[in-house]
Amino acid sequence: MTVLPFWALLPIALRFVTAFPPQEPLLPTDSTPVASSGDSSNLPLVIWHGLGDNYKAEGLQSIGELLNDTIGNTTTYYIRLDDDPSADRTATFLGNVTLQVQKVCDDLASHPILSKAPAIDALGFSQGGQFLRAYVERCNNPRVENLVTFGSQHNGISEFQECVANDWLCQTWRGVLKGNAWGSFSQGRLVPAQYYRDPEDLDNYLEYSNLLADINNERKVKNDTYNQNMKKLGKFAMYMFAEDTTVVPKESAFFSEVNTTSEEVKRLQERDIYQEDWIGLRFLDEERRLEFKIAEGGHMQLSNNILTDAFNEYFKSQSKGGFD
Numbered sequence: 001m002t003v004l005p006f007w008a009l010l011p012i013a014l015r016f017v018t019a020f021p022p023q024e025p026l027l028p029t030d031s032t033p034v035a036s037s038g039d040s041s042n043l044p045l046v047i048w049h050g051l052g053d054n055y056k057a058e059g060l061q062s063i064g065e066l067l068n069d070t071i072g073n074t075t076t077y078y079i080r081l082d083d084d085p086s087a088d089r090t091a092t093f094l095g096n097v098t099l100q101v102q103k104v105c106d107d108l109a110s111h112p113i114l115s116k117a118p119a120i121d122a123l124g125f126s127q128g129g130q131f132l133r134a135y136v137e138r139c140n141n142p143r144v145e146n147l148v149t150f151g152s153q154h155n156g157i158s159e160f161q162e163c164v165a166n167d168w169l170c171q172t173w174r175g176v177l178k179g180n181a182w183g184s185f186s187q188g189r190l191v192p193a194q195y196y197r198d199p200e201d202l203d204n205y206l207e208y209s210n211l212l213a214d215i216n217n218e219r220k221v222k223n224d225t226y227n228q229n230m231k232k233l234g235k236f237a238m239y240m241f242a243e244d245t246t247v248v249p250k251e252s253a254f255f256s257e258v259n260t261t262s263e264e265v266k267r268l269q270e271r272d273i274y275q276e277d278w279i280g281l282r283f284l285d286e287e288r289r290l291e292f293k294i295a296e297g298g299h300m301q302l303s304n305n306i307l308t309d310a311f312n313e314y315f316k317s318q319s320k321g322g323f324d
Contacts, residue, residue, distance in 0.1 A: 045122070145234045
């Protein structure tokens with residue numbers, strides 16, 4: 001395996017921050033008002049945003065407002081890796097995800113409200129979805145009751161995100177990045193590289209992947225804590241965007257594997273990760289606590305209807321005890 005030196009990859013990293021379209025949620029596509037129920041017994045909700053977004057972004061904040069209008073007053077915490085929104089956005093591109101997840105673990109465990117809740121719910125957009133799953137597996141304190149992910153890359157990406165049309169410099173650097181995906185710089189500093197998974201190059205993936213190979217328990221030595229923590233989820237709901245062209249393959253949102261040559265899709269239930277139950281997915285499925293949902297539209301094109309349905313189904317206090 002040939003990798004470029006640090007100094008050669010640094011310009012690529014800086015270009016990475018500006019070249020790729022963000023994974024931020026678009027503002028809801030219909031503006032029909034939803035009456036507030038005034039219910040204050042919902043569990044607190046934590047939200048982890050996607051690539052190129054930040055915790056104070058208008059689209060993200062509008063989703064929090066819609067949540068309160070739909071299911072009543074809900075304590076909502078927007079996960080951030082820096083209090084400065086610009087630095088928080090940069091951290092979605094550049095950083096060691098293992099350290100980022102640990103920071104979130106520490107932040108939630110010490111939060112004056114979240115740490116005292118009987119449990120929390122969690123909502124992940126795009127890469128924020130698999131990062132929240134990493135939180136559940138590695139820490140889970142406070143414990144997550146329901147985990148909902150939209151367009152997440154649970155089985156990784158086999159291609160890096162497309163550049164803006166006709167940006168040949170970006171395209172060149174994208175190719176260089178793919179060729180150096182397994183180097184220590186990429187795996188320690190370039191966030192999307194840490195969930196890159198080429199089905200045709202699994203040996204390098206298993207040896208060098210900083211994040212995904214670990215949280216998917218794909219290596220020979222399994223971490224049973226990951227399995228046991230995932231089994232504690234009340235619900236794990238995964239949404240795939242039907243016309244998603246940003247995430248390649250889009251079926252990664254369901255843990256499916258797609259052959260890069262034939263494009264044949266191997267469903268989660270056909271894979272070893274499920275059949276040998278490496279991270280508790282088979283257990284959740286057999287308990288009817290694993291759900292697969294389709295969202296119409298492209299990546300992160302969210303409508304009020306799909307959001308309000310998700311809020312009512314997974315985050316509205318019912319028999320799970322609530323939090324006052």
